[in-house]
Amino acid sequence: MTEPEAVDRWAGGAAYVDGAFCPIVEAKISVLDMGLTRSDCTYDVVSVWDGRFFRLDAHLDRFLNSVEQLRLDIGRSRDDLEALLHECVSRAGLRNAYVSMTCTRGRPAPGSRDLRTCSNTFYCFAVPYVWVSSEEQQAVGASMWISNIPRIPPESVDPSVKNYHWLDMDMAQLDAYDHDAQLVVLRDMGGAITEGPGYNVFAFVDGRWVTPVRGTLQGVTRRTLIELCAESGHPAEQGRLTAEDLLRADEVLACTTAGGVMPVAQINGAPVGQGGVGARTADLRSRYWQRHVDPAWSTPVRYTRS
């Protein structure tokens, strides 16, 4: 048995940083790390629900691909990476968790600014499950604001490499608060809907689900929903959505690992469809959570602490 005091230290979450495990409050990186000073890094987040990772392989695939795209090196095998994620969840004793892994450029050799001399930084952590849209908000549907700040274009920063370039999204989020909205979505320079801070968007418009194909993260939850849409008899199209499409849609939802399927009931102050949570959205949300116990899509956490 673990001592009560020890449980407390890890209760907020557990991290693996600088080659050792520590409680999340002690997990820090150098103010000189280029992951901070240049946002030169990539990351991924996988959820644990009821003691099971959801689509861990898909997240590991994407993370390792992103690391390669940025010419970074996590300095360990995929198996070792996976073992560290299990151990973080286990140490934190969490049944529902938000599990994050990051690889940064790190710091160059002393006296050099040459990126090729950098010793890359890897860390990961598990904290209690995070809800982008609270459960109360999901029950009635969230409000969303369509921002006028254009999302950083894919030509500048590849959104398929999950990254921390979110200043445009945070400024748009502050703008959304000013308009009494909880969520925000950004468009590209050509007016097409892209994504919000951490989530993809789906709209049921003209009798079908549509989700943006360009300028957005190829989210694992997005991919899951595309599969679930097909399963529900309403296949989703990966295409183009405008603000006008969102405003006249029957149903709109946002989706992310940190919160699953989040119904949107109001956009720019006007109700979506009949308002409230649409029937198709509710159906997808139900299917989404059911899949979390499906062995084909989930992996039991290897809890090693009693």
Added chain:
Amino acid sequence: MTEPEAVDRWAGGAAYVDGAFCPIVEAKISVLDMGLTRSDCTYDVVSVWDGRFFRLDAHLDRFLNSVEQLRLDIGRSRDDLEALLHECVSRAGLRNAYVSMTCTRGRPAPGSRDLRTCSNTFYCFAVPYVWVSSEEQQAVGASMWISNIPRIPPESVDPSVKNYHWLDMDMAQLDAYDHDAQLVVLRDMGGAITEGPGYNVFAFVDGRWVTPVRGTLQGVTRRTLIELCAESGHPAEQGRLTAEDLLRADEVLACTTAGGVMPVAQINGAPVGQGGVGARTADLRSRYWQRHVDPAWSTPVRYTRS
């Protein structure tokens, strides 16, 4: 007198983080800070040369304006901020230093994702002076690559708010290495030259100095050079430069707080003008360093350690 052991601890630099001073190797921030996870932060860097801050007021003005633009709060007065910078340099015992200050969104209230509940993070540090282009490189002129990766547009992230959104620039820098170039410069979506990782660019073309007016940081060194160009009898125009302009220019230079005036002798493999360091660039570089002892533009560091 300070003990030799104590001197060693601070020799690499001194920081002020979480309300206390520490050696730079101990200066860290939480992996959950939104300054890292969203690059939601702003910063500024001022140099110290021969025991004097260079244009400290201009840097403080810009930093505090950036903080306000991002709706952040450093939680202290301008005078207190200035005192902390002096103290960092003094603790590190540096005569020539790179002095950085950062304010991040910080972390939201427990259980919330609302940016308005964030407790902002402020930290600053002084480390030995950093040369983007080494002194050896400056003597002969650096090689530069014009990247095809477009700079993040000002509509998405305001470049006048100094920020850490550098993934486009770091990927461009890696690309430059592949082409045997030391420095890199990015263009905007319309083909106009913007900036490189941390520096502005000037070209002497068609008988006058031109520096980009748009899509670039309004650098303090840039502003200094505009003044020095006027003083030298060749006023600089803030306008538009294309790749073709750079390739046919008589002289090209990059400038930044971390390195001053950096002559560029080669672009995309071809010599700039006659090659080597141009006479007008050498003149500006000389004027630039002379000004570091000018009391109108520099402030002596208040050294409190013996």
